[in-house]
Amino acid sequence: xxxxxxxxxxxxxxxxxxxxxxxxxxxxxxxxxxxxxxxxxxxxxxxxxxxxxxxxxxxxxxxxxxxxxxxxxxxxxxxxxxxxxxxxxxxxxxxxxxxxxxxxxxxxxxxxxxxxxxxxxxxxxxxxxxxxxxxxxxxxxxxxxxxxxxxxxxxxxxxxxxxxxxxxxxxxxxxxxxxxxxxxxxxxxxxxxxxxxxxxxxxxxxxxxxxxxxxxxxxxxxxxxxxxxxxxxxxxxxxxxxxxxxxxxxxxxxxxxxxxxxxxxxxxxxxxxxxxxxxxxxxxxxxxxxxxxxxxxxxxxxxxxxxxxxxxxxxxxxxxxxxxxxxxxxxxxxxxxxxxxxxxxxxxxxxxxxxxxxxxxxxxxxxxxxxxxxxxxxxxxxxxxxxxxxxxxxxxxxxxxxxxxxxxxxxxxxxxxxxxxxxxxxxxxxxxxxxxxxxxxxxxxxxxxxxxxxxxxxxxxxxxxxxxxxxxxxxxxxxxxxxxxxxxxxxxxxxxxxxxxxxxxxxxxxxxxxxxxxxxxxxxxxxxxxxxxxxxxxxxxxxxxxxxxxxxxxxxxxxxxxxxxxxxxxxxxxxxxxxxxxxxxxxxxxxxxxxxxxxxxxxxxxxxxxxxxxxxxxxxxxxxxxxxxxxxxxxxxxxxxxxxxxxxxxxxxxxxxxxxxxxxxxxxxxxxxxxxxxxxxxxxxxxxxxxxxxxxxxxxxxxxxxxxxxxxxxxxxxxxxxxxxxxxxxxxxxxxxxxxxxxxxxxxxxxxxxxxxxxxxxxxxxxxxxxxxxxxxxxxxxxxxxxxxxxxxxxxxxxxxxxxxxxxxxxxxxxxxxxxxxxxxxxxxxxxxxxxxxxxxxxxxxxxxxxxxxxxxxxxx
Ligand code: HT7
Ligand code: ZN
Numbered sequence: 001x002x003x004x005x006x007x008x009x010x011x012x013x014x015x016x017x018x019x020x021x022x023x024x025x026x027x028x029x030x031x032x033x034x035x036x037x038x039x040x041x042x043x044x045x046x047x048x049x050x051x052x053x054x055x056x057x058x059x060x061x062x063x064x065x066x067x068x069x070x071x072x073x074x075x076x077x078x079x080x081x082x083x084x085x086x087x088x089x090x091x092x093x094x095x096x097x098x099x100x101x102x103x104x105x106x107x108x109x110x111x112x113x114x115x116x117x118x119x120x121x122x123x124x125x126x127x128x129x130x131x132x133x134x135x136x137x138x139x140x141x142x143x144x145x146x147x148x149x150x151x152x153x154x155x156x157x158x159x160x161x162x163x164x165x166x167x168x169x170x171x172x173x174x175x176x177x178x179x180x181x182x183x184x185x186x187x188x189x190x191x192x193x194x195x196x197x198x199x200x201x202x203x204x205x206x207x208x209x210x211x212x213x214x215x216x217x218x219x220x221x222x223x224x225x226x227x228x229x230x231x232x233x234x235x236x237x238x239x240x241x242x243x244x245x246x247x248x249x250x251x252x253x254x255x256x257x258x259x260x261x262x263x264x265x266x267x268x269x270x271x272x273x274x275x276x277x278x279x280x281x282x283x284x285x286x287x288x289x290x291x292x293x294x295x296x297x298x299x300x301x302x303x304x305x306x307x308x309x310x311x312x313x314x315x316x317x318x319x320x321x322x323x324x325x326x327x328x329x330x331x332x333x334x335x336x337x338x339x340x341x342x343x344x345x346x347x348x349x350x351x352x353x354x355x356x357x358x359x360x361x362x363x364x365x366x367x368x369x370x371x372x373x374x375x376x377x378x379x380x381x382x383x384x385x386x387x388x389x390x391x392x393x394x395x396x397x398x399x400x401x402x403x404x405x406x407x408x409x410x411x412x413x414x415x416x417x418x419x420x421x422x423x424x425x426x427x428x429x430x431x432x433x434x435x436x437x438x439x440x441x442x443x444x445x446x447x448x449x450x451x452x453x454x455x456x457x458x459x460x461x462x463x464x465x466x467x468x469x470x471x472x473x474x475x476x477x478x479x480x481x482x483x484x485x486x487x488x489x490x491x492x493x494x495x496x497x498x499x500x501x502x503x504x505x506x507x508x509x510x511x512x513x514x515x516x517x518x519x520x521x522x523x524x525x526x527x528x529x530x531x532x533x534x535x536x537x538x539x540x541x542x543x544x545x546x547x548x549x550x551x552x553x554x555x556x557x558x559x560x561x562x563x564x565x566x567x568x569x570x571x572x573x574x575x576x577x578x579x580x581x582x583x584x585x586x587x588x589x590x591x592x593x594x595x596x597x598x599x600x601x602x603x604x605x606x607x608x609x610x611x612x613x614x615x616x617x618x619x620x621x622x623x624x625x626x627x628x629x630x631x632x633x634x635x636x637x638x639x640x641x642x643x644x645x646x647x648x649x650x651x652x653x654x655x656x657x658x659x660x661x662x663x664x665x666x667x668x669x670x671x672x673x674x675x676x677x678x679x680x681x682x683x684x685x686x687x688x689x690x691x692x693x694x695x696x697x698x699x700x701x702x703x704x705x706x707x708x709x710x711x712x713x714x715x716x717x718x719x720x721x722x723x724x725x726x727x728x729x730x731x732x733x734x735x736x737x738x739x740x741x742x743x744x745x746x747x748x749x750x751x752x753x754x755x756x757x758x759x760x761x762x763x764x765x766x767x768x769x770x771x772x773x774x775x776x777x778x779x780x781x782x783x784x785x786x787x788x789x790x791x792x793x794x795x796x797x798x799x800x801x802x803x804x805x806x807x808x809x810x811x812x813x814x815x816x817x818x819x820x821x822x823x824x825x826x827x828x829x830x831x832x833x834x835x836x837x838x839x840x841x842x843x844x845x846x847x848x849x850x851x852x853x854x855x856x857x858x859x860x861x
Contacts, residue, residue, distance in 0.1 A: 236325065292323045519531055555604045748787075
């Protein structure tokens, strides 16, 4: 398949000013008539009109009402000798009932839905399916009235009526110009929750959330999240909703999380539906974030969109940054930042070190769907955050204002965004642009030197990035503060260093004694920072650093060193020893949970994940790493059993359930105590977990107990078996809860996990066409480091088999499964041989879809 390059971008030869679409939805086929008002782009040399299409059956093509001559291939429709302006009418037949890719128009249980980003609109009609072609749309839908009473499209309802044979129609008009990827229609049988929002300038926006019949009681949280997002964007960025109608439609079959179609968002049910008994605290918070994310796209993505798909991070990095800030304001800023970095290290750092590494603005791709990545989204958000750190919050806000002043209604590039920031702040971003163009996580090695005679302290920072194409330095903002050995922050020592050279020294004057530096506070840049800390210094920072992120970071450094050391001991056949100082530091954390906050303490006592730890090793022995991490957990459980039991009892939430950060923090710490206690695996503790499972009045506590039991590795554990069986029995009709049931088994530590996963693929709970089920059972197994990377290669063979079963049915989801192999070269020779065999088997498969081929070729590369 061809590679597409950013450097080859050329503007479109034609504009499409207006689009009038007519959908006749019938069982077995939908007929789409499109009337496009075409105009040559005078800025480009005259060229034929070449429209994109995929899986379309063409029934007619006419120009200005006359049948036209055209040349069609399966993916293009070419018309030559057109007048400079004309109306092109095409009629196509599509078959959404057979569209298993979930791109374009497709069938799900309750009706027909669309997904057009990135290139799904071409699966609906012939079009210039590129984001720099923006048009005004009107849409008419016709369908059976009883089966599909709800007919929706972007914009405002214009007219509706009945037709013969029990059918009806509805017409919608969207006043805003938009690229085709933001187009959406829905025809379904759905319930609706309605509300409204009054904007700062006094306009009333009608809000509606459409869901599967019977699920209205799971919508209020999403509605409240939408209203809070609208208010927050007015207050923080002065951005008001421009629409009269803002609709969210939830669908159970969806490849990703949600989609920001103009005025008609389509969401995975996972990010809409919530009720305390079926959704966890984390689910509630994710809904807040995703609802906000899609709403924020209305300005960052829709009003100002991307010139081409290489600029994806222009809208995604910026919008993730905005939803992170919203989440931090709504919940708990400290733990939000910790979780962001934990996620970045678990997913983006490995991506940036592996075969799919790419800059936040890739220079080329084979399949754009493969580039909706943690790098474009999460690292992209870190890059935006660095801009704010460098110029300050007020200048950042002025830069946003300038961006909209310059580019409202346009399709633009990342340079345009940064230029607006530069204009508003006067900051020179020339060197900073490297973040957009280079892959890899920079390493920054810091050395501290204290000169008692000069009373000065010098930090020397040296950066490197072996994944970059050259040795030129990046501009890295490093927030620092200095602490005395007596645990006090040295007044005036808080600074943001700008590392601009490969190696650079920064001097702090008037420092009385050798200080302890706290580096990269609040994670001010997405880098790996090394400093030769002593355990005592880290223990001090964990206890006294006033920046909660870096306090947490100190604990993670301590734990990583211990676990990696223990893994080496275990691999060499020795028993690891654990220092008392770490246990004492953990005890102090538990004792100070009131002052430091339960949510923070829960984060601080969560050991770094195996995937994150693995990145710090040349060659990973997953069994030794797993044994080491669990060994430390067990050691802490043994040493701190009294504290864990005491807090478990003390932290019971007595008020009625609310998914607020205070209660959620207490539940998180209490459930962490339970999970540590279960490392001791006594019958009494099994009964304690089972009792929590049975008695919980909310999913957070019920699921935490189930997860702790699911890890128990005993041939017989009645409580485990019963909890799993009861959970399924109780929740089998709640699809999202069934996903949890699948995932808790696919992520279990138990050695028989692969056998369980295989058996579950045959269970009625599994649906091999539903992305949520595939992610919960198969992809989650691929992230289970110790079980997926089993020494006999069984995990790899299983994954290869599932990818080949899925690739034609749903290329995007199959390709996401293929990413499980990304880090195969970090394992020993035997494992590598098994992984290579699995990858080669996939690559050799006749007719392999290009989505998977790109990932597998890069992995084998
Ligand atoms: N902008 C949305 C991306 C998206 C998507 C992309 C490819 C295939 C399916 C998809 N569904 C949604 C999501 C977002 O970032 O808001
Ligand atoms: Zn987005």
